[in-house]
Every structure is written in structure tokens, then in C-alpha cells.
Amino acid sequence: MFLGLDLGTSGVKALLIGDDQEVIADATASLAVSRPHSGWSEQDPADWLDATKAALTALGATRDLSAVRGVGLSGQMHGATMLDAADQPLRPCILWNDTRAHAEAANLDADPKFRALTGNIVFPGFTAPKLLWCQRHEPDIFNQIAKVLLPKDYLRLWLTGAYVSEMSDAAGTGWLDTKKRDWDDELLAATGLTCDHMPALIEGSDVSGDLRPEIAKRFGLKPGIPVAGGAGDNAASAIGVGVVRAGEAFVSLGTSGVLFAANDGYAPDPDTALHTFCHALPGRWHQMGVILAATDALAWYARLVGGTASQLTDGLGPLRAPGRPIFLPYLGGERTPHNNAHIRGAFLGLEHATDRDAATRAVLEGVAFAFRDCHAAMDATGTRISRLTAVGGGAASQYWLQAIATVLNLPIDVPVKGDFGAAFGAARLAMMAAGQGGIELAHPPEIKQTIEPERALSDAFSETYDRYKKTYRALKELP
Structure with missing residues (x-):
């Protein structure tokens, strides 16, 4: 068996697959987000560990985890x-959807070397501007920093004792030379940091370290089993649905929305x-809106209106033409294509x-239109998509798809x-790290229906x- 752990915004998921890649069992534990000020989004890293422990305990109550051969x-x-x-x-960790560092992001983005080396705009949600914000607004904290880790890599530190990250997640910091797949000294220096503050870098399918004996004993796992480099959530989802080659793509309806090629x-x-x-595999990259x-x-x-998301969407019936209401889903700013934190x-x-029902349809349509913005941006780069695979919790809504x-x-x-x-993609990367195969393990799933x-x-x-x-265009001009 192989174990995938996914540290999401709303919870931690632990998932077991067998040698045949069939899902054996899974367990989840929820997380909350703190929003102390407008545009802020934080979580306490201790809550990540507590949720992971809860998910592993629940999983261990239903399955013997001693047969797990990789994480x-x-x-x-x-x-x-x-x-x-x-x-x-x-x-507290400053999360991906926190936009407080918009001024710092603009400062860094004005330096041509950031786009030249990272291949990306410096968005307010990226890690680098958050550190610059901390340097400016919380200098007492900044001066004590010994290491800066991404969320899943803090979880890795607890599991293995090693400071390690991998390429797909590191590419979203604003410090990685994305072509060379390595930290860049100049980019780090622009935020007052050096490579000493950074974890070591490996590929997602490589071994990052071995499971610590005390963790293994607590949850009934074998000590010393390999922990894979893993991936950022979207690259991991791509491994899970077999989107690893040019022309393959998926649409993710999670907390955020992603169009991934x-x-x-x-x-x-x-x-x-x-x-x-x-990407999470060597020598590969990807684009995301x-x-x-x-x-x-x-x-x-x-x-706002009462009820659950499924209650709102389940009774909508067949797709209808949009009505008069329009919904813009920019509750905390927007990335693609606007790069607008305000x-x-x-x-x-x-x-x-x-x-x-009419307002519910407008919400679903507004998110769909935001995806069309992403698709137009991707099309402008020459990337062509012929079909998509649906992932994420929102994909349960037939009307939305x-x-x-x-x-x-x-x-x-x-x-x-x-x-x-x-979580499934992470388990596949665990198989690769344990020597069970390579890219061929990341094959597409069997399809139930095509919409x-x-x-x-x-x-x-x-x-x-x-x-x-x-x-x-009209709304962005308002103060």
C-alpha cells in the first residue's frame, strides 16, 4: 500500500492505494481559516499537524498501516x-489567498529579473512578497527567521526531520529560477533572504527522507519508509488524473479554480x-490559469442565503441560458488574467x-466565465486544449460542469x-519514490461520462x- 497526504486549505486528507492503484480507504480532518483583517488569510501550522494526526488515526482505525511502503x-x-x-x-502561516502583500508584490514585479527568471508575474499570493511584507511590518519576527517552508514541507519536517521542498511547489514562491529548477540568490536577496533560509530541492518523484521512528510507532507505520518529494496541490492533481504530457489538461473546482495544462x-x-x-516530474512544466x-x-x-452548496445546485435541472443577473467571483481579488488584489x-x-435558483445559476456562471478568461489567456500563448478532465469537489455538480x-x-x-x-497524485508519487515505476504510473482514469x-x-x-x-472593466474603476 501507499499513502498520500494532502494538506488543503479546508482540511487534511489521508488516502491509501494498493499496488494496483485502486483506492483502499481515506480519511479527512477539517481545518479553519483565520481572516483577522480584510484581505488576510492565515492558519496555525500546529493545526495542520493536529489535522494530520486525526486523519491518520481515523485511517489506522480501519486499515493496518504497517503494509504502507511509501508516503x-x-x-x-x-x-x-x-x-x-x-x-x-x-x-501564523500567511496563506495562498492572502493579498496583504500587494504593494510588496508590485515592488518585486517591477524588477525585470523576477519575470525573467521565474517566468511569472509576482502575485500578492506568492511567498516572496509575504516575506518582504514581514520584513517591513513585523521586523522582530523577520529577524528571527531561520527557515521558510511551504505548508506541505512543514508537514514533511514533522514526518522526516528534513528541510526539503520540490520543484512544483517551489516554483510558486517567486524565488525559483523555473527553467534551471533551482533557487536564485538574487531573487532571495531582494527579500532579505539567502539560500540558507531555504529547504533543499528535489523532484517530486524522488525520496525526500525517511519516516521518523516515533511517527511510525504512533500510527502503526513502518519506520524508515520513504517520503516522496510530492507536489503542490495542482501538480499533484495532475499526477492523479494523468495530465503529464503536452495537450493534456484538467479543470479543478476546488476552493480556488484552476485550468491546468x-x-x-x-x-x-x-x-x-x-x-x-x-511539474512534479523531472523535465516537465505546466501552465495554470x-x-x-x-x-x-x-x-x-x-x-449568505442558508443551506448547503449541494442543496443549492442539486435541483437546478438542465442547463439554462443565463438570466439578467451577473456575478463576479472576486471575493478576495483575482489572479488570472487580471492580477488585481483590490x-x-x-x-x-x-x-x-x-x-x-436564479442567483445560484449566476454564481455558477460567474465562475465559468472566470475560467473562460483563463482559457483565453492560455490560448494566447499557443497552448491548445482539446478536452478537459474534471476534478475537485465542485465537479459533483452536473449543472456546473x-x-x-x-x-x-x-x-x-x-x-x-x-x-x-x-491525495491520489501524492500516493502515486509515493509509488514512484519507492521504485514502483515512473511516468507510466500517471495514466488517465477510466471515464464515466463526457459532458x-x-x-x-x-x-x-x-x-x-x-x-x-x-x-x-466598469467595476475596477470604482474606488
């Missing part, structure tokens, strides 16, 4: 976990606001006829069963998308 990690990207010399967190070579285009990152609120937008709306979400075109397929004019494949997300675009509604969605874009 893989995936996790939310960009988080700034600042440790002192005793490996203690100096403050694999590339065989390095082809950055920062001006599009796409992310160009290293990222929207900050996908299921997060639906969850926000569900809290923009906020909006409902427009509300009228007496707007009931709960039908809307996205129609808006993007692309068929969407839905896996037949099981969880092919980040085709609703051609009869294409014009209606395109017309509403034009209104959506005009609404953004």
Missing part, C-alpha cells in the same frame, strides 16, 4: 511558514497572468424575478469512480460573457 505529500501552495532556529513557527518544455508568458511552473474563488464563491453564497465580487442585474463545458466550448471528462485528486457543450446555448453564454467582461 507522498501534496499541499496548498505559496504559504509562508516562518520558523525560528528551533523549528517553531514564528507567526501540461507542457513538455518551458514556455513562460508572464504578461498573460498565467502561472508557468515546474488560477481564479481565487471557485467553490469558495458558492460556499460564500450558501452561507477588486471585489459583485452581483449586478438583480430584479424582482431573481429568486434563489455543463455550464463550464458550454462556456469553454470543450468536452469535459468525468472519472468513473474514486478520488483522482491531489459535451450545449451548442444551442453557446450564443447566449457568449453574449453574457461579453457583459461579464464589461462589468469587470
Whole structure:
């Protein structure tokens, strides 16, 4: 058996697969996000460990974990976990969707070497501007920093005692020379850091360290089993659904939304606001269009009107043409294609006829239109996508997938069963690290159904998308 651990924003998932890659069991433990100020988003790293312990304990209650032969990690990207010399967190981790460092991000992005070396705009959510923010606003904390780790790599430190990261996650910090796949001294110096503050770098399919005996004993695992480098959550999801070669792509409806395309070579285009990152396998890269609120937008709306996301979406019936209301899902700013930390979400075109179902459809449509923005940016780079695989919790909504397929004019494949997300990809990387194979292990899943675009509604969605874009342009001019 092989174990995948995914440290997400809303929880930790532990998943077991067998040698045949069939899912054997899984367990989850939830996490909460602290938002002490507008634009802030934080978590206590101690909560990550507690959630991981809870998930492993629950998994061990149903399965004998002594047969596990490798562990893989995936996790939310960009988080700034600042440790002192005793490996203690100096403050809560500043998360991926925190936009407080927008001024610092603009400062770094104005230096041409950042885009030239990283292949990306320096977004406020990246790790580097957060450290510059800390240097400026919390100097007492900054001066005590011994190591800066990404969230899953803090979990790795607990599991193995090693300071290690891997290429896919490191590419989202703003400090990595993404073509060379190595930390860059100049980029680090711009935020007051050196390579000594950074973990060692390996590929996601390599061994990062061995499981510590005390951790093994506590959860019934074998001591010394390998812990793979793993991947950032989206690259891990790509391993899970077999998106590892040029032309393969997926759409993820998680807390954030991602349009992800694999590339065989390095082809950055920062001006599009796409992310160009290293993949979790050697010699491969990928492009991502990222929207900050996908299921997060639906969850926000569900809290607003009462009920759950599934209650809101399950009774919508077949896809309908958009109505008058338009929803912009910019609850905490937006990345692709706007790189705008200040923009906020909006409902427009509300009228007496707007009931709960109509507003729900507008939320789903708004996220679909944000994906179309990402697709247009990707298309402008020359990357071509012929179909998508759906992943993430929001993919349970048939209506939402039908809307996205129609808006993007692309068929969407839905896996037949099981969880092919980040935890599954992490378990596959554990297999690779344990010597069970290479890229051939990352094959596509069996497909349950293919959702085709609703051609009869294409014009209606395109017309509403034009209104959506005009609404953004008008909204961004407001103070």
C-alpha cells in the first residue's frame, strides 16, 4: 500500500492505494481559516499537524498501516511558514489567498529579473512578497527567521526531520529560477533572504527522507519508509488524473479554480497572468490559469442565503441560458488574467424575478466565465486544449460542469469512480519514490461520462460573457 497526504486549505486528507492503484480507504480532518483583517488569510501550522494526526488515526482505525511502503505529500501552495532556529513557527502561516502583500508584490514585479527568471508575474499570493511584507511590518519576527517552508514541507519536517521542498511547489514562491529548477540568490536577496533560509530541492518523484521512528510507532507505520518529494496541490492533481504530457489538461473546482495544462518544455508568458511552473516530474512544466474563488464563491453564497452548496445546485435541472443577473467571483481579488488584489465580487442585474435558483445559476456562471478568461489567456500563448478532465469537489455538480463545458466550448471528462485528486497524485508519487515505476504510473482514469457543450446555448453564454467582461472593466474603476 501507499499513502498520500494532502494538506488543503479546508482540511487534511489521508488516502491509501494498493499496488494496483485502486483506492483502499481515506480519511479527512477539517481545518479553519483565520481572516483577522480584510484581505488576510492565515492558519496555525500546529493545526495542520493536529489535522494530520486525526486523519491518520481515523485511517489506522480501519486499515493496518504497517503494509504502507511509501508516503507522498501534496499541499496548498505559496504559504509562508516562518520558523525560528528551533523549528517553531514564528507567526501564523500567511496563506495562498492572502493579498496583504500587494504593494510588496508590485515592488518585486517591477524588477525585470523576477519575470525573467521565474517566468511569472509576482502575485500578492506568492511567498516572496509575504516575506518582504514581514520584513517591513513585523521586523522582530523577520529577524528571527531561520527557515521558510511551504505548508506541505512543514508537514514533511514533522514526518522526516528534513528541510526539503520540490520543484512544483517551489516554483510558486517567486524565488525559483523555473527553467534551471533551482533557487536564485538574487531573487532571495531582494527579500532579505539567502539560500540558507531555504529547504533543499528535489523532484517530486524522488525520496525526500525517511519516516521518523516515533511517527511510525504512533500510527502503526513502518519506520524508515520513504517520503516522496510530492507536489503542490495542482501538480499533484495532475499526477492523479494523468495530465503529464503536452495537450493534456484538467479543470479543478476546488476552493480556488484552476485550468491546468501540461507542457513538455518551458514556455513562460508572464504578461498573460498565467502561472508557468515546474511539474512534479523531472523535465516537465505546466501552465495554470488560477481564479481565487471557485467553490469558495458558492460556499460564500450558501452561507449568505442558508443551506448547503449541494442543496443549492442539486435541483437546478438542465442547463439554462443565463438570466439578467451577473456575478463576479472576486471575493478576495483575482489572479488570472487580471492580477488585481483590490477588486471585489459583485452581483449586478438583480430584479424582482431573481429568486434563489436564479442567483445560484449566476454564481455558477460567474465562475465559468472566470475560467473562460483563463482559457483565453492560455490560448494566447499557443497552448491548445482539446478536452478537459474534471476534478475537485465542485465537479459533483452536473449543472456546473455543463455550464463550464458550454462556456469553454470543450468536452469535459468525468472519472468513473474514486478520488483522482491531489491525495491520489501524492500516493502515486509515493509509488514512484519507492521504485514502483515512473511516468507510466500517471495514466488517465477510466471515464464515466463526457459532458459535451450545449451548442444551442453557446450564443447566449457568449453574449453574457461579453457583459461579464464589461462589468469587470466598469467595476475596477470604482474606488
